[in-house]
Amino acid sequence: MDDEEARTRLLDAAEALFYAEGIQAVGMDRIRTESGVPLKRLYKVFPAKEALVTAYLDRRDRRWTASLRGAVSGAADPVEAVGAVFEWLARWFSEPDFRGCAFLNAYGELGTGPAAVLDVVRRHKTELRELLADAAGPGRGDLADQLLILVEGATVVAALDPGPDPARRAAAAAATLMRAGGGRG
Structure with a gap:
């Protein structure tokens, strides 16, 4: 080996x-x-264990983010792209081994402990926010911040009660924000 x-x-x-x-x-x-x-x-x-934890989270970040980007990439417009985010989440939340967000779980366990681990957690959340900003469309940074809160909230709720419903409820809230012109001006 x-x-x-x-x-x-x-x-x-x-x-x-x-x-x-x-x-x-x-x-x-x-x-x-x-x-x-x-x-x-x-x-x-x-x-050291810190190196293994960092590598685990880094690898998971690359795979998770690429999968979500792939789900959004074919969208014709921001409404479809944001909808695709929550459809992807609904599928993830329904997986039998779903245990919530690995990055929030790590932060919850380790706090501001190992700097390298915290760096991966922060980078993952920054990448997720950027993905949501791309999905929401140009000039909608505030909406991306709101969508991030919906994604994170749905993920936490789904960790407690797995299944697609938290993603569907968050998708409905996201659609309301999109219709209201969230993040413009």
């Missing part, structure tokens, strides 16, 4: 365990056991 294979196996195990059970609840020995990567190689690839 080379370092790249070990990295992939460790990240796969970390993502499954951290997302399902929490970062602090899962130790490095459990990651090693679940991944099948020898301890020496684990610490060669990720010298």
Whole structure:
């Protein structure tokens, strides 16, 4: 097993365990056991748990954001694009292993702890806000901020009560904001 294979196996195990059970609840020995990567190689690839957590969140950010961007990319106009965001969320919230936002979960567990982890969380939220600004259309920065609050709120509600309903309710609120010209002037 080379370092790249070990990295992939460790990240796969970390993502499954951290997302399902929490970062602090899962130790490095459990990651090693679940991944099948020898301890020496684990610490060669990720010298500390902070490095593994950062890499897990970074990889999840890239995949999550790319998937959401893909769902929005074919939209003909801002109304359709914003609707696509909430349709995508409804599908995500309905996945059997949905446990809320991995980034908010990490922040909730670690707070302002490890700087590298906090940087990934902040970058993810900035990217999400930029995606929403693109979806909302030019000159609608305030609307993007409002949409971000709807997305985050729906995600938290869905973490407590999984299923598509929180996304649908947030989509209705977003449609009201769009019709009201939210974020203009």
